Amino acid sequence: MAKEKAAAAVPAAEKSTRTLAVEKAVHGFRRKMVGKVIKAKMAKTVVVECVTSSRDQLYGKYVRSRTRYKAHDETNQYKVGDQVEIQEHRPISRDKRFIVVRLVKKFVEE
Secondary structure (H helix, E strand, O other), X not given: OHHHHHHHHHHHHHXXXXXXXXXXXHXXXXXXXXXXXXXXXXXXXXXXXXXXXXXXXXXXXXXXXXEEEEEEOOOOOOOOOOEEEEEEXXXXXXXXXXXXXXXXXXXXXX
């Protein structure tokens, strides 16, 4: 009887790993980025600016580039100056393709 229980437990463990693999295959790879909220005037939407630096191939110096993304904020809890983490998502509206995942650092006005 113990052998039957052990045999039944093994496929269940394999099944759970398979479902995780299938879920990951369905959603694919979703980028996560950290940026700063620069606008929060829309309903359930914040504009997040992500600054990245890349090395110039010819001169070797680092060049900063900034990109602004509209991200979904369901509870309107993020304010201008907050540092947040955003993640790719299915299209929510014409411009929104990201959601705010978490607050990294709250803005403190001095």
